[in-house]
Amino acid sequence: MKDFEYAAAATLDEAVSLLAARGERAKILAGGTDIIVQLREGLREADLVVDVKKIPEIMTYRFDPASGLSLGAAVPCYRIYEDGDVAAAYPALADAARIIGGWQIQSRASIGGNLCNSSPAADSIPALIALGAACKIAGPEGMRSVPVEQFCTSPGKNVLRRGELLVSIQFPPPAAKSGSHYLRFIPRNEMDIAVVGAGAWLRMQDGVIAEGRIGLAAVAPTPKLAEQASRFLAGKPASEETFRQAGELARQSASPISDMRGPAQYRLHLVGVLTRRALAKAAERAGA
Amino acid sequence: MGKKLHVTTTINGEQVEFLCEARQSLLEVLRDVLGLTGAKEGCNNGNCGACTVLFDGLPVDSCLVLGVEAEGATIQTVEGIACDGRLHPLQQCFLEGAALQCGVCTPGFLVAAKALLDKHPHATEEQIRFELSGNLCRCTGYDKIVRAVMEAAKEMTHA
Structure with missing residues (x-):
């Protein structure tokens, strides 16, 4: 693997400015289960890897039956299916989180990472689309929201622009019946x-x-x-x-x-x- | 060679400091920098589980973690499973049940199985097979491995 610089951003602002300064040459590191393989195999290249797991908004989730689920982009899969309330409110999400790789992968890999990897075969994305979820994106111009079904643009590509990163995925409150x-x-x-x-x-x-x-x-x-x-x-x-x-x-x-x-x-x-x-x-x- | 980064972490209960390049995986650091060669490099892309270690108590593929990400973490490798010179029941059952042939997958299976039994002491055969699906073995056909884990579970819950 070619060497790169490593930076663990502590805040969203810090991540945005690191990503904005380096553009395509910077890559985001969440669970690492896709990006580390891609860097190793030369499928993607980076001069700078920005670890986002120290950013609170990206590593936490909040569920309230009245307002829905806000799922930090790098929250690992296992935390979803191990939370009985979240799994009961969004069963399709828990189904997907439980079958992305094995336990070792689910300890690290995140739903946000699955989205940003933008594989046509991504397991979590059909569940997110079915559940009507939206992507909350931070960037140099502030926050914006994109429906999940509009996030991916082609294999491995998505709507994220220079300096932008996925912060969280927003799910509507679970409806009765x-x-x-x-x-x-x-x-x-x-x-x-x-x-x-x-x-x-x-x-x-x-x-x-x-x-x-x-x-x-x-x-x-x-x-x-x-x-x-x-x-x-x-x-x-x-x-x-x-x-x-x-x-x-x-x-x-x-x-x-x-x-x-x-x-x-x-x-x-x-x-x-x-x-x-x-x-x-x-x-x-x-x-x- | 890239710039070396200083990392402080805890491995098998001891505080450890090491220097590594950002691109080095935790697996490379364990094996090449720290001489802990228990974790094996199988596929080096997250499919086989031969490099499984516990990272803050969770099984992870150490080939998919950067060494620098270990800063402040607690890591347990297969070297830390035996206690005071006595094999862990899983290790004993793997030996007695001949649950290995070439042995490359064994450290990963032991670490993942330990995590499983710590979490689910009464794991069923189906649970064991599902939770160990991230560990591949190309010799045994899995049956002896699953039986060894079930045997260890029995011993550990009766102990």
């Missing part, structure tokens, strides 16, 4: 990259689905919101037939490639199956 789920298909039992990932969130009202959201991974250059399939759910009964039709619509929004993890046709098939299963589990959790 709502439920969510994330699942993926991998050929192994654990420890693999998704062939396809699907996240679903549903809110029930008066015996039917009031609204729903479906997020997909590994079927396009970025994780994405299956818009048509999501809209279709409103007003429908929480039935196998509804979920099957939503799966069909989700397939239409997918544009997968063929690669070592699977051919495009197979991925399209998986989109239908996983969307249906994610919705069924979300509905079960919503008490439908």
